[in-house]
Structures are given as C-alpha cells and as structure tokens.
Amino acid sequence: MSAEQLILAALGVPLAGALAIGLTGRFSANLREAMTLLTSTALIAAVWSLLPDIQAGARPAVELVEVLPGIDIAFRVEPLGMMFAALASGLWLVNSIYSIGYMRGNREKKQTRFYVMFAVSLAAAMGIAFAANLFTLFLFYEMLTLSTYPLVSHKGDAATVRSARVYLGILISASIGLLLPAIIWTYAVAGTGEFTPGGILEGHMAGPAVGLLLGLFVFGTAKAAVMPVHRWLPAAMVAPTPVSALLHAVAVVKAGVFTITKVIVYIFGVDFLFGEPSSGWLFYAAAFTIITASVVALRQQNLKRLLAYSTIAQLSYVVMAAAILKPLAEVGAAMHMLAHAFGKITLFFAAGAIYTASKKTELGQLHGIGRRMPVTMTAFTIGALSMIGVPPTAGFVSKWYILAGAFQADNYVALATIIASTALNAAYFLPIVYAAWFRPDNTPPDRAHGEAPFAAVLALAITALLTLVFFGYSAPAYELEAQLVRGQP
Amino acid sequence: MTDLATHLPVLQVVVPLLLAPLVVLLQPRGLAWAAATTGSVLALAIAINMALAVLGGADLRYELGGWAAPYGIALRVDSFSALLLLIVTGASSAALLAARRSIDDAIQSHRQPMFYAAWLLALAGLAGILVSADAFNIFVFMEISSLASYILVAGGPDRRALPAVFKYLIMGTIGATFYLIGVGLVYMMTGTLNLADMELRIHEVADQRPILVAAGFITVGLALKAALFPLHVWLPNAYTFAPHAVTVFLAACATKVSLYVLMRFDFVVFQQNLAGHEAQFAAFLMPLAVLAILVGSAVALFENNLKRLLAYSSVAQIGYILLGASMVSVAGLSAGVLHMFNHALAKGALFLAVMGLATRFAGLDLRGLAGAARTMPWTMAALVLAGLSLIGVPGTAGFISKWYLVTAALDEGALGIFLIAVVVAGSLMAVVYVWRIVEAAWFATPAEPAEASGAGASGEAPFAILAVTWAVALANIVFGLFTGAQRELAERTAGALLGNLP
Numbered sequence: 001m002s003a004e005q006l007i008l009a010a011l012g013v014p015l016a017g018a019l020a021i022g023l024t025g026r027f028s029a030n031l032r033e034a035m036t037l038l039t040s041t042a043l044i045a046a047v048w049s050l051l052p053d054i055q056a057g058a059r060p061a062v063e064l065v066e067v068l069p070g071i072d073i074a075f076r077v078e079p080l081g082m083m084f085a086a087l088a089s090g091l092w093l094v095n096s097i098y099s100i101g102y103m104r105g106n107r108e109k110k111q112t113r114f115y116v117m118f119a120v121s122l123a124a125a126m127g128i129a130f131a132a133n134l135f136t137l138f139l140f141y142e143m144l145t146l147s148t149y150p151l152v153s154h155k156g157d158a159a160t161v162r163s164a165r166v167y168l169g170i171l172i173s174a175s176i177g178l179l180l181p182a183i184i185w186t187y188a189v190a191g192t193g194e195f196t197p198g199g200i201l202e203g204h205m206a207g208p209a210v211g212l213l214l215g216l217f218v219f220g221t222a223k224a225a226v227m228p229v230h231r232w233l234p235a236a237m238v239a240p241t242p243v244s245a246l247l248h249a250v251a252v253v254k255a256g257v258f259t260i261t262k263v264i265v266y267i268f269g270v271d272f273l274f275g276e277p278s279s280g281w282l283f284y285a286a287a288f289t290i291i292t293a294s295v296v297a298l299r300q301q302n303l304k305r306l307l308a309y310s311t312i313a314q315l316s317y318v319v320m321a322a323a324i325l326k327p328l329a330e331v332g333a334a335m336h337m338l339a340h341a342f343g344k345i346t347l348f349f350a351a352g353a354i355y356t357a358s359k360k361t362e363l364g365q366l367h368g369i370g371r372r373m374p375v376t377m378t379a380f381t382i383g384a385l386s387m388i389g390v391p392p393t394a395g396f397v398s399k400w401y402i403l404a405g406a407f408q409a410d411n412y413v414a415l416a417t418i419i420a421s422t423a424l425n426a427a428y429f430l431p432i433v434y435a436a437w438f439r440p441d442n443t444p445p446d447r448a449h450g451e452a453p454f455a456a457v458l459a460l461a462i463t464a465l466l467t468l469v470f471f472g473y474s475a476p477a478y479e480l481e482a483q484l485v486r487g488q489p
Numbered sequence: 490m491t492d493l494a495t496h497l498p499v500l501q502v503v504v505p506l507l508l509a510p511l512v513v514l515l516q517p518r519g520l521a522w523a524a525a526t527t528g529s530v531l532a533l534a535i536a537i538n539m540a541l542a543v544l545g546g547a548d549l550r551y552e553l554g555g556w557a558a559p560y561g562i563a564l565r566v567d568s569f570s571a572l573l574l575l576i577v578t579g580a581s582s583a584a585l586l587a588a589r590r591s592i593d594d595a596i597q598s599h600r601q602p603m604f605y606a607a608w609l610l611a612l613a614g615l616a617g618i619l620v621s622a623d624a625f626n627i628f629v630f631m632e633i634s635s636l637a638s639y640i641l642v643a644g645g646p647d648r649r650a651l652p653a654v655f656k657y658l659i660m661g662t663i664g665a666t667f668y669l670i671g672v673g674l675v676y677m678m679t680g681t682l683n684l685a686d687m688e689l690r691i692h693e694v695a696d697q698r699p700i701l702v703a704a705g706f707i708t709v710g711l712a713l714k715a716a717l718f719p720l721h722v723w724l725p726n727a728y729t730f731a732p733h734a735v736t737v738f739l740a741a742c743a744t745k746v747s748l749y750v751l752m753r754f755d756f757v758v759f760q761q762n763l764a765g766h767e768a769q770f771a772a773f774l775m776p777l778a779v780l781a782i783l784v785g786s787a788v789a790l791f792e793n794n795l796k797r798l799l800a801y802s803s804v805a806q807i808g809y810i811l812l813g814a815s816m817v818s819v820a821g822l823s824a825g826v827l828h829m830f831n832h833a834l835a836k837g838a839l840f841l842a843v844m845g846l847a848t849r850f851a852g853l854d855l856r857g858l859a860g861a862a863r864t865m866p867w868t869m870a871a872l873v874l875a876g877l878s879l880i881g882v883p884g885t886a887g888f889i890s891k892w893y894l895v896t897a898a899l900d901e902g903a904l905g906i907f908l909i910a911v912v913v914a915g916s917l918m919a920v921v922y923v924w925r926i927v928e929a930a931w932f933a934t935p936a937e938p939a940e941a942s943g944a945g946a947s948g949e950a951p952f953a954i955l956a957v958t959w960a961v962a963l964a965n966i967v968f969g970l971f972t973g974a975q976r977e978l979a980e981r982t983a984g985a986l987l988g989n990l991p
Contacts, residue, residue, distance in 0.1 A: 068976070
C-alpha cells in the first residue's frame, strides 16, 4: 500500500474494528476478543509500515474534504505524530491483552460496549496524531473526549457518574471555551492552521497577544492537565484499570501534551516563542504543576490516585520541556512522552492486577504483597524507577535530554525543578516498593491470593520489559524526533 | 419541461394552496396524511429545483397572468428566498413524513383532514411570503400562514395550548398590524407596494417623517413576529404545547421567515435611502440580539420541560442570526443567513427526536426522562448529534455558522471581542443545557419502572420518526462537512442585501 493509503487505513481500521467488535459481541465473547486483537494487530501493521518513510524524511499527506475555504480535513504524517501513533497503536495491543484478563477476571458488565468504544477512541487518537491542521486536530480531539466518556463511566453507579461528569465537563468546556477560540484566532490572524515546520504565527502577531494565545492553547488542551485544569484526571480514576491505562499512557493525556508540543513546534515556532517574552509564563506554570502535583501525590493513600497525580507531574515535564524552547528540549519532550507511557502503563497494569487478584486499592494494604505477586511487583518496581528516572529505565533517557535542553538554554530553574521533583518522586514511590518487598505480609488469611490472570501478567511483563529496552535502544526514536528540530540552530 | 420550469415560483405556492381544500375532502385518515405529505414533498422538490437554478446564476422572476409589475402581481426568487424556501419546505416535509403516528395520537381522526389542510395553508403562506415581490402580498400571505399556524398550535389535545395560542394570536396580530401600518405609510408616500419600486422611489421622500415612522413600525412589527427578545414571550408556550409535529415545522422555519422580511425591508428598502439607517439598525438590534443570546440560553439552563428548554434555545438562536445581521457587513450577514439554515437543521432534528421521545415519555419533563437512553438509544443518539450541532462543535453544521459569526466579529475591532465573548458564552450555556438532557436520559435512575407512564412505554420510537430523525441529524454532519451550496447562497444573499450600501 502507498503511504497515503496507509494513513487512511490507520484511521479506518479501528473504526471497522469497532463495527466488527459490536457485531460479533452479541454472539461470542471469544470471537469479540479475537476481533479486538486482530484489529489492534492490523492497526500496528498499518501504522508501523509508515515508519520507514517518515524516518527517511517523507511527509505523506491526504486531504479528505474542504469544509470552508482554507479549512479542510487533512492528514499529514510528521515525526511527532508518527511517534504518537506508533506508541498508541503498539500499546493498544498490549492493553487489549491486559483488558481481556482484567475484564474477565473482574466479571465486568457491558464488555462489548467497552471494546467498541476503546476501538473508536483509538481511531480518534490516530486522527489527532496525523492531523495536518488545527481544525482536523480539534475534530478528533473532541471525538476522543466523547468516545472515552462511556469508558470512564463504565461502572455506571452514582459516584462513578459524578466523577465522569467532572471528566467530561472539564475537557469539553475547556476545549470549546478556550481551545476552539484559540484555533479560530489562529486562523483569523495567520489565515491558516496548517502545521508548518517553523511555525505560522511569526510576523502576524507580537507582544502580550502571543502569551495570551499560548495560554488559550495550553489551558484549552485540558487533556495535558496543566494546573488548574488537571482536576479531571484524579476524577477519572473511577474507570476500570485498562481505561486508566488508556487515559494515562496510550492516548488521552498523550493527546494533550502532543497537541501542546505540536502547537509550540508547528504553529508558534520554537524560535519565535523563544524571542517573545510574553510566552515565558508557560515554563513556570509547568514547573509549578510538577512540584505541586508531586507534593499532592505524597499525601495520597489510594494507589490509583497517587498514580494520577504522578501523571499530572510527568505531563508537565513534557510541557516544561517543550516550553524550554530549545531543540534538545523539544526532542526531550517527545522522548518523555514515550518513556512516561511505558513506565506509567506498567504501573497501572500492576495496580489493576493487584486489584483483580486481591481487591486491594489502598497503599496501607500492600505490605508484603511482593511475595504473593512477584512478577507484578517486579514490574511495578521497574515502572516506579522509570518515574524517578533511575537507569536502566526509560525515564532516565528522557530526563537526560530534557536536562541537556535546560543546559542549552542556561535554564537553572528547570534544572532545580527536575532535581526537586526527582526527590519527590522517590519519596512517594520508594516506600511503596519497600513495603511491598520487605514489610511483613498483612493480607488476612481468608483473602489469600496469588498472581492476577495470565493475560494481565503477560501484558505488564511486556510493558516492564519495554521500559528496560527503551533505555538501551532509544536511538531510532531519537533519530526520528531529531528531524523535528533539524535545520534549527 | 422548460415551460414548467418558468412557472416554478408560482407553483411553489399554488401546489399546497390548492391541495389544502382537497385534503379536507379526504376522509379516510391515511389519505389526508398521504396527500399533505405528497404536496409538501412536491413543494420541497420545487424549492430544490429553484435553488439549483439560482445557484446556476438565474434570478427567477414571474408575473402572474402575464401582467407587468406595477399593476400585476410579481414574484421573485433570489438566493435569499431560495435558501429560506428550502428550509420551509424541508421542515414541513420532514415533519410530515415522520409525524403520522404522532398526529394520530394527538388529533382525533375525524378532525385530521382539517388539520392537514391548515398545515398546507401554513406552508403555502410561508412559501408565499418568500416568493412575493410585493409588500402587500407579503402581508396577505403572512396572515394566511399565521391564522393557519394558530389552528395548528391549538390543534393538539393539550388544553394549555389554548391560552398559549391566544397569546400568540394577540401578539402575532399586533405584529402584523404594525407591519401593515408601516406598509400603508410607505404606500401613502411613494404610491407603490412593489418592493423594487419602493426601493427606487423612497429616497425622494426619505426625509419625511411618515417614512421614518414606517421604518419603525415595520421593524418592530416584524421583530415581534420573529420573537426577537424581549418580544419573544409568545414563543415558548406556543412551541411547548403545540402538537409535536407542529413544533418541528414551526420551530425550524416560522420565525425565520419573519426575519427574512425584516432583513428584506431594512436592507433593501430602507438602508440606502434613509440617512444613518444602518447605524440605527445596528444600534437597535445588536443589544437585543446579545440579550437574546444571553437571556434565552440562561433561561434554557433552568427549564425542566424539554420542549420549553429547546424553545428558549430558539430565542437565543434568533439572537445569533440577528447578531450577524446587525453587524451590517457582508461577513456578518452571511453568518446570520447561514445560521438560519444550520439552526433549522439542528432544531429540526432536535424536535424530531423529541417527537420520538414523546411517544414513550408523555410528560417530556427532564426529571421524567430517566432511563430514556436505555429504552431508546437510537433516538437519544440522534438527539445528542443534533445537540452537538446546536452547540456548534466542529464537524457539524452549527460550527460553520458560528465560525462565520466569529470571523465577522473579528472585523469589528474592540466591539468584536465582546461579541465573540457573547457567542462563546452562549455556546458554553448550550453545552450545559444539552448536557442536562443527556444526563437526564442517560444517568438518572428511573424512580419506578416504566409501567407508570402507560402501556407501550418501552422500546424505540416508531420507525418513521426514527428514520427521519436520523436523516436530519446526519444532515447536520453532512452540511457541516460539505458546505459549498449553502455558503454560496448565503454569501450571495449578503452581497445582494448590502449591494447598495455605500
């Protein structure tokens, strides 16, 4: 297939898969699960076949419809989007394996709807990744919000629905109230919203307006959870764990930081923003979010809530890296999206496996659990080390590039922030790891348990392995993302 | 065929007008529905045909009986009327195609032929206003359509419709009378009723007080008929208590036709002739439009009856249309005219979905809708789709007009920023009130199993309603992605209306 066809396939395969899952779901659960696995494999095939072209420097594009003059639905694959698509499609397969173990292990209801909406949200993620302009990006951004909503509210009881309302309320009102005006403003000023290397706003805008527009973009993209629009992320903890993994690692928050990075690189242009003092606030907002979220995470007693605040902090690493506005830092931002995805999905898989096997959710209950669930807790440990940034894990690699970018810019605040946050990360992750391995087991004897179902354990072993592999084998990703900033000083 | 094509403007009115008395005679109840629907679909076909012709560059003029304009009756279809004709005949056809079951429930079978006759008369009246090139004929058709729609609104079993329609009748009559007074004054001063002649002659007497009074009377009278805030009080109850099918029809098009006449008069007849008229027009209408958006949306936030909620949203949407017009620029007018079309699509689909819901949930109270999404997933899904279009989410028709509106506001400088804030605030409120419906239907737990609301209170809406609802809801998506034709019509309209401005 040509690259253009592959782009369309990447968008169409999950949708067709959703249809197939919906149709087979009423006959046989096994057939339905086979459909999910088949679809995610097909998606990987489509997306990863694009990779060599992009590495070679090609930028295949497709235009679907012109909605208004100058505003069209079009797709164009560039390194950042390629990486996001490759990540999301790859993790979807692992996540599907995990979902099968988790959903069956917990006897969840309405599993067909779950798998259908999962596939639809993947289609939306592909659309975001490949969008060639702001308008297309926004369309799929909203599609992702709406299609993940039934997943977050899956349990369906009153408390879940209340939290899911916070989720939808913040994401939708921020995107319509802030992001959409920002997009319209961009089109009005620059006459286009096309993602162009080097940016499109230079010469069309100056002064405080730039900072304001940047603010509309950053806070409108509530999926990136820069404080104060982060509240939806802890609220969404009511979702089943595979959905949390989707939110935190595969698609949703990644779509947020991806959008912000893409806007900074392709709409504003790194150099333009660097020379514009009014944009400086973003860096401090991100740094503030990192520290605050880490401190809040310290105080959490619920494992998933702790992970949620950890995600908020880690997302702002990406935003802060992008806001350092130096080539190496932009690469670091992209790399951190990958590294964080591997580590965080492992942590969530482990949290879900613990819940499935033992129904434990609070930190105090986890003493000695490492002896009952050795594989799970080994994976958890690897994930936690990656969050802290200890070698040999993925988190080390991306922090390296972010720090290198900070040095390029002589930005010592960034340096201090990263050091402080590393200490904080260690302070809330290491006690869990320590208690799990070395404290005496506090499981009541009547609730004895072993590992979670095999599919779940397999999935978390794979992602933990990926976290380790990425440490030694990050060069292709670096090469790809270096194209983002090549040709810039 | 070419022969027939030249007669299309008059057929647009004649087909429903002549069918109306025939329908009265069709006693077996299915026949009356079939005849009325056929007539309405024929009218739609004619409207599509004319719209295509207008898009092709034609300016359709027709002289009744071959009598030339100053003495005979002249008809004219340009891009503005072609677009509105599409809305009117489309709304009528969609409502009729879907509504057979709903009307059977609402109206006794021996009264149905009369009901359908009134429907056709309303259609003929609305179409007549749009094809007329003559101020007095517009008044005549306005009265035909108004009287017929009073009957339609009062036709249902709900007794509360009677006081509602009484209010509608009083206010509608005042509006029409104001219009007539205005036309009379203009006639006194210029000696013509033909809009084109008025346009040419009025500047000779532009400084005379009667003309200024006429402009005031006409603008206010039509604003009343268009339910422009604060003259909207007749609208919510009339929409709420009317039979559901009638709400679909009238909500999609009735007020827009009055707005059409308002714009015609103010832009074509008065604008270039009365000194400073455009400034007055903008200064008078813009604050009202802003208030309509804010107040209409705010009231909708707190309404518990689904139809009243949507009716107040209509008050707000009329505000958007007028906001565009009151900018008195090509971009603004295009936005307003385009919003007429897009809002008709969204509101039509919403009320169609409501009609489907009403077959199962009689009260249409938000608190009583609990579990609706479980029993009627398709209907509710269509409702959400149409709701997204109402909000103006990209990818739907509603987005296109909001985009135009915001782009137009950007040309207005500091004022424009304020107007954008108003549009954004209105859209956010729309998010909330659409969300209230979603929440009621999806997440509220039914107090008691559905038995309470009567027999047959389960399952989807009848197929006809569902099919038409989905067709219109999908049209919201299609016209949100493929926008060529309606944009062309709207932009040409704006160009034509402003053509004479200095």
